[in-house]
Amino acid sequence: MVGSRCPSGETEHETLKDWxxxxxxxxxxxxxxxxxxxxxxxxxxIVASVIAAxxxxxxxxxxxxxxxxxxxxxxxxxxxxxxxxxxxxxxRRPWRYARSFFGVVDLMAVLPTYxxxxxxxxxxxxxxxxxxxxxxxRVLKLSHFVGEARLLRVALRxxxxxxxxFLGTVLALVVIIGxxxxxxxxxxxxxxxxxxxxxxxxxxxxxxxYGDIAPQTVAGRILASAVMIMGYAIIAVPTGIVTVELAxxxxxxxxxxxxxxxxxxxxxxxxxxxxxxxAGL
Numbered sequence: 128m129v130g131s132r133c134p135s136g137e138t139e140h141e142t143l144k145d146w147x148x149x150x151x152x153x154x155x156x157x158x159x160x161x162x163x164x165x166x167x168x169x170x171x172x173i174v175a176s177v178i179a180a181x182x183x184x185x186x187x188x189x190x191x192x193x194x195x196x197x198x199x200x201x202x203x204x205x206x207x208x209x210x211x212x213x214x215x216x217x218x219r220r221p222w223r224y225a226r227s228f229f230g231v232v233d234l235m236a237v238l239p240t241y242x243x244x245x246x247x248x249x250x251x252x253x254x255x256x257x258x259x260x261x262x263x264x265r266v267l268k269l270s271h272f273v274g275e276a277r278l279l280r281v282a283l284r285x286x287x288x289x290x291x292x293f294l295g296t297v298l299a300l301v302v303i304i305g306x307x308x309x310x311x312x313x314x315x316x317x318x319x320x321x322x323x324x325x326x327x328x329x330x331x332x333x334x335x336x337y338g339d340i341a342p343q344t345v346a347g348r349i350l351a352s353a354v355m356i357m358g359y360a361i362i363a364v365p366t367g368i369v370t371v372e373l374a375x376x377x378x379x380x381x382x383x384x385x386x387x388x389x390x391x392x393x394x395x396x397x398x399x400x401x402x403x404x405x406a407g408l
Contacts, residue, residue, distance in 0.1 A: 147216070147219075148217075150217040151218065154217060169210070170260060172206065172207075173256050173257070173260055174260070176199075176253065176256055177256055179203070180254050180256075183200070183250075204240040204241075204253075211233045211236075218386075220406075223404055232258045235255050236253065236256040239252035239253045286368045290365050290368060290369075293364055293368070297361060300328075300332070301325055301332060302325055302328075304325075304332070304354055305322075305324035305325030305327065306321055306324065306325075308324045308342065308347060309324040311344060311346050311350060312324075312343065312344060312347045316342065316343040316344065323340070326340075331351060331355060331358065332355075332361060333358060334355065334362070336355075386404065
């Protein structure tokens with residue numbers, strides 16, 4: 128029962144709390160030798176699992192060692208599943224960690240293999256495990272990289288509304304251009320319908336230029352030229368929006384420490400409490 132004494136004189140509750148704290152130090156932190164060793168081993172396992180998934184997609188290799196690669200895939204999946212469950216156990220607010228960026232990535236790292244029972248080829252998506260390599264910045268204590276990542280995230284969040292308005296304007300523009308090109312060129316020149324013409328407008332406006340559809344008339348080529356020139360100006364707009372937000376974002380130093388309650392990192396270096404759940408750091 129909670130409150131009863133253990134041989135060491137500690138209560139069961141205190142023993143459980145110390146166990147979870149020790150587990151958190153090993154899994155989430157890299158300040159101790161055990162924690163750094165765990166993280167380095169995890170990074171090696173992630174790289175090995177991604178390489179195995181890539182090799183499995185090659186027909187010749189799959190025919191030669193397909194069974195062995197399947198065993199390797201399931202071995203890593205089981206290990207990562209146990210690791211994900213331990214992460215949920217050692218934080219006081221598992222649901223908050225599960226909804227964080229790395230929490231979602233950790234879950235997506237194991238789901239594809241299980242989904243392969245229902246959807247053939249789903250296991251190929253386990254290459255998403257490569258995102259877990261972003262932890263290398265925390266493991267190696269590269270706090271400057273962590274800070275820059277946080278700065279970029281803040282800038283993208285601050286500019287998201289402007290970018291949404293911009294994309295809405297571009298969407299309306301390509302619909303209008305596509306309709307005009309459909310009227311100008313017509314079905315005889317390959318613009319058989321408005322959706323296909325909109326596709327051409329998107330390819331041209333983004334300066335990709337596949338060349339699978341091209342205007343044949345003088346008026347169509349004039350419109351295409353205007354769209355191409357317009358594309359260079361449009362591509363620069365979102366870059367300028369994010370650049371302004373980056374210049375305005377704070378450059379306060381960031382700690383590599385993870386919150387013991389929700390497991391989320393990216394706190395200010397002088398923070399005493401988690402800015403996401405309020406727990407003490």
